[in-house]
Amino acid sequence: MMQQKNMSFVEHFGELRKRLMIIAFFLVAGMGLGFFIAPNVISYLQNIPPAQDFPMNAFHLTDPLKVYMNFAFFTGVVITFPVIMYQLWGFISPGLMEKERKVTLSYIPVSVVLFLGGLAFSFYILFPYVIEFLGNLADRLNITEQYGINEYFAFLFQLTIPFGFLFQLPVVVMFLTRLGIVTPTFLSQIRKYAYFVLLIIAGFITPPEIVSHLMVTLPMFLLYELSITVSRFAHKRMLKAEAERQRELVEQEQSNRRDDK
Numbered sequence: 639m640m641q642q643k644n645m646s647f648v649e650h651f652g653e654l655r656k657r658l659m660i661i662a663f664f665l666v667a668g669m670g671l672g673f674f675i676a677p678n679v680i681s682y683l684q685n686i687p688p689a690q691d692f693p694m695n696a697f698h699l700t701d702p703l704k705v706y707m708n709f710a711f712f713t714g715v716v717i718t719f720p721v722i723m724y725q726l727w728g729f730i731s732p733g734l735m736e737k738e739r740k741v742t743l744s745y746i747p748v749s750v751v752l753f754l755g756g757l758a759f760s761f762y763i764l765f766p767y768v769i770e771f772l773g774n775l776a777d778r779l780n781i782t783e784q785y786g787i788n789e790y791f792a793f794l795f796q797l798t799i800p801f802g803f804l805f806q807l808p809v810v811v812m813f814l815t816r817l818g819i820v821t822p823t824f825l826s827q828i829r830k831y832a833y834f835v836l837l838i839i840a841g842f843i844t845p846p847e848i849v850s851h852l853m854v855t856l857p858m859f860l861l862y863e864l865s866i867t868v869s870r871f872a873h874k875r876m877l878k879a880e881a882e883r884q885r886e887l888v889e890q891e892q893s894n895r896r897d898d899k
Contacts, residue, residue, distance in 0.1 A: 657725040664721045665714045672713030676706055683794065684787075688769040694787040701788040712795055716757070719802070720750050741875075742813060749809045756805030759857065760798040768797065768850050800843055804858060811865035815872040822869040825862075832862055 684694060696702055723746045731739045776783050814820045825832070840854040 654729060657729050661718060661722055661725055664718045668714030668717035669710045671717065672710030673706070675713070676709045680705065680709060680791075683791070688766040689790065692773075692783060692785050692790065694785050694790055696788070697786045698788070701786060704788050705791050708791060708795060712799060715799070716753075716802070719753055720746065723749050741816065745809050745813060749806055752805040752809060753802040756801035756803070757798055759805075760801035764801075764844075764850065764853055765794065765797055767853065768844065771850060797843060800839075804839070805861065807858075807861045808865045808868045812868045812872045815869045816876055818876065820869065822866055822873050825866045825869055829862070829866075833859060836862065 683689070684692075727742055727746060731742065773783065811820065811825065815822070836858045837855055840851055840858060844850045844854050
């Protein structure tokens with residue numbers, strides 16, 4: 639029996655390694671695509687309205703290489719995200735029932751849409767405002783702007799990529815609710831603590847300025863409230879499925895008793 643348990647662990651670890659290798663393969667392939675499209679996209683990002691007047695300089699010999707590598711890596715992350723979600727589902731799906739597998743599989747398209755929505759929100763709404771604010775602040779302080787291209791793209795990625803993952807909150811909550819790990823009541827009870835954590839996260843993402851901070855925290859608060867609503871829906875579905883399962887078990891037991899008689 640102990641040997642079977644050890645084999646189960648080895649097989650479990652082997653399955654995890656296989657799925658990580660698949661993710662790594664697609665990440666490398668995505669980075670390859672990122673290397674291919676990098677020059678055109680980097681040029682486009684340098685000339686978008688919020689940044690086209692910035693004199694971007696390379697302060698170190700390796701700055702162009704850093705920009706190129708970072709862009710390729712983040713391109714790989716964006717492209718690989720659906721694969722990551724599917725491999726995660728494939729890893730945990732054997733422990734789920736058939737209905738739960740179908741339901742959780744349907745989360746993947748929603749998760750991808752939310753990921754892209756988070757990127758779009760941060761790039762088209764938040765990023766232009768923050769750039770404009772920083773530029774106006776520099777003018778008010780009579781500071782000559784001399785930005786390094788490496789710092790510009792590092793700031794761009796820092797402000798956009800995290801939002802893709804933060805927008806996963808409703809999907810994560812729905813998934814945890816379906817597994818019975820969290821409940822809508824629990825999420826409501828910890829609301830003030832969750833808000834505090836979200837405020838801290840927003841502080842790390844945005845510059846120390848109240849308007850941009852609010853532009854981040856308010857959508858995150860709305861996402862949390864949406865997550866509670868989603869959790870209520872998922873919790874009701876879970877209770878309904880559990881009741882149906884119990885009814886089927888009772889009917890099966892009654893049928894077995896009639897057959898015994």
